[in-house]
Amino acid sequence: MTTLTSTRPYPIKEPSARPWGRWSVRAVALTYLTVMLILPLAVIVRYGLQDGLRGIWESLTQPVAWHALKLTLWTAAIMALINAVMGTLTAYVLVRYTFPGKALLNGVIDLPFAIPTLVTGVTLVVLYGPQSALGSWLDRALGLRIIFAPPGIILALLFVAFPFVVRTVQPVLEALDRDQEEAAATLGAGAWTIFRRVTLPPLAMPLISGTLLSFARAIGEFGAIVIVAGNLPLRSQTAAVYVYGEIEAGNQRDASAISVVMLAIAFALVLLVDYLQPRSARRAQEEPR
Numbered sequence: 001m002t003t004l005t006s007t008r009p010y011p012i013k014e015p016s017a018r019p020w021g022r023w024s025v026r027a028v029a030l031t032y033l034t035v036m037l038i039l040p041l042a043v044i045v046r047y048g049l050q051d052g053l054r055g056i057w058e059s060l061t062q063p064v065a066w067h068a069l070k071l072t073l074w075t076a077a078i079m080a081l082i083n084a085v086m087g088t089l090t091a092y093v094l095v096r097y098t099f100p101g102k103a104l105l106n107g108v109i110d111l112p113f114a115i116p117t118l119v120t121g122v123t124l125v126v127l128y129g130p131q132s133a134l135g136s137w138l139d140r141a142l143g144l145r146i147i148f149a150p151p152g153i154i155l156a157l158l159f160v161a162f163p164f165v166v167r168t169v170q171p172v173l174e175a176l177d178r179d180q181e182e183a184a185a186t187l188g189a190g191a192w193t194i195f196r197r198v199t200l201p202p203l204a205m206p207l208i209s210g211t212l213l214s215f216a217r218a219i220g221e222f223g224a225i226v227i228v229a230g231n232l233p234l235r236s237q238t239a240a241v242y243v244y245g246e247i248e249a250g251n252q253r254d255a256s257a258i259s260v261v262m263l264a265i266a267f268a269l270v271l272l273v274d275y276l277q278p279r280s281a282r283r284a285q286e287e288p289r
Contacts, residue, residue: 041263047252048260059257064233068242069261075150075238076218079157084211087165088203094166095173109167112160120159121227124152148230153238156224161214168210169203176202209273216269219262 048056059065094106112120128135128146138144146152176199184194222240229236231245239262246255 044256044259044263047256050256051253055253056257056260059254060261062254064237065239065242065254065258067234068237068239069258071150071153071237072219072239072262073265075153076157076215079154079161079218080211080215082154082158083161083165083214084207087162087210087214088169088207091166091170091173092199095170109163112163117156117160117221117223118227120156121224124155124159124224124228128152128155147228148232148236150236152228153225153236156228157218157221160221160224161217164214164217165207165210168206168213172203172206173199205276205279209276212269212273212276216266216273219266 051058060069090109094102125147126132128138130136130139130145130147135146138146144151146155180198181194184198189197220240221238222244225238226241226244229238229241231237231241233242237245239258243255243258243262246252246258
């Protein structure tokens with residue numbers, strides 16, 4: 001049996017001259033962005049600024065609020081520095097070495113994005129709490145209290161923000177050409193010199209971006225902190241927990257004012273990251289291969 005096939009080409013559909021499709025897509029995206037992000041942020045800014053900048057200053061300079069904000073910032077800063085070093089080291093190991101369980105470890109790094117942060121807090125309390133063997137030993141032998149103290153806050157932030165530096169540095173490290181490292185090794189440079197003078201410079205911008213993102217993420221962390229910090233004013237109460245306490249007490253003015261300050265800090269950091277990332281990509285393209 002002979003099969004007849006048509007050789008006549010299918011008619012090509014001309015693109016519609018009416019732009020309603022493109023405008024519909026934009027309208028849906030912008031409406032979603034407005035409802036989900038801009039509207040809630042606008043409401044909190046409106047409440048925070050209802051008494052003007054003077055009202056924010058009065059709310060911010062209350063001893064409990066000021067201590068909570070300072071505690072948030074310095075614990076987030078320490079976490080970000082540790083995260084920068086250990087995140088870069090982890091990314092380097094994942095890219096440059098092969099070992100059993102590497103794929104599993106690579107997946108575990110994203111776990112903080114998936115699990116509830118309350119679970120992180122409970123995990124740390126079980127591990128380092130005064131009732132645990134490790135926590136009681138640290139308290140008894142070294143005088144180091146982890147839970148309901150700043151060290152517990154830093155540990156919780158390290159867990160929550162760990163993926164940011166790794167996932168920012170890792171793709172840049174994978175794309176690096178290793179010819180320059182091999183040339184430096186041929187000239188007699190040691191491993192540390194090669195890393196410091198050849199490998200690290202292209203990683204500087206992604207490293208800064210990842211560190212700033214982890215710092216911004218840490219400022220607003222609540223779930224893990226409320227478990228490990230104990231909500232003790234002037235001792236272990238962070239800004240996010242302070243806001244929660246003020247909301248429960250019906251003091252919406254102070255809660256909104258501190259929220260606006262936290263929002264401004266986080267937004268400034270995100271804008272800085274958005275400014276740095278295109279330059280990092282452009283510099284990577286200009287690197288000689």
